[in-house]
Amino acid sequence: MHWGMAMTETDRDTEEKLEALFKQARSAPEEPDAALLARVLGDALAEQAVGAAPARGNAGARRGWGLWAALGGWPAMGGLATAAVAGLWIGFSPTLGVGDAVNTVVAGGEDDVITLVDLSGGFGFEFYEMALAGEEDAG
């Protein structure tokens, strides 16, 4: 019985000493020096630079971005839309007539035609003017 109590006291004493050591360790953590912080931040900025480059990502994405860039990006898309719309109109016009093409493809009223003109830019607008002139001539 006495031995058991003595063991308990020893355990408690060890526990207290251990807790004191933990407390000391908590109050004095191993800290990073300026050189390590600089290396870590350097890695961070380098990874951000890699992430910002269009080359990052899978091969499909790279090909997509390459095609996009080769086409000139967003600024070129206005011209491409113009060409596509003009091509559509030209494709229809010989057989249906320009006035029919507008009515069939756009399938709507005046608002839709205006939207189409906005997308296609100056060239499309000229074409639209020509189409209207053609309609007037036909009418």
Next chain:
Amino acid sequence: MSMALDDSSDLPDEALLTLFANGDRQAARALTLRFTPVVMAHAYRLLGDRAEAEDVAQDAMLRLWRIAPDWRAGEARVSTWLYRVVANLATDRLRRRRRAGPPLDEVAEPVDAAAGPAERLQDKARAGALQAALDALPARQRQAVVLRHIEGLANPEIAAIMEIGTEAVESLTARGKRALGAALVARRDALGYGDD
């Protein structure tokens, strides 16, 4: 290098990580200052070697930078994820160390308190003794004891970090503490505990 604190330092971890992924340099700075001390301290406690701990800390942070664009919000706390990465990297290093050379407790004997009467020296000796005793624990016990008693985390978070149940955490910490206590008792004279 100047690393002044800024407004970013008040943002939650995940918000900073999102900003970082979007190329925000202040977020990179704030995350560096917030988490490098955490991973450094933890790596040192698991490895007992400053140079190796620095390597692990840098590597763990690099993994954070790389996962940032794919980070899934709400799945895990950033700190939990980092503690886990540090533990895995430290375990790899300890395995390599075991294959390459003698165990640490043969080369990192704590400073003998008899070397000087100053309290500072005794504190250093005791800190060295604690680290040596931690180094001698099995890896999982060491990880659990460090997370619980030095990092001061609650058992549920430790369970998440170690990917085990809270009962297993309690068992590991209890066994680890018993082993630490035995190691300290064996060195009580050298550590100035002899006349208590």
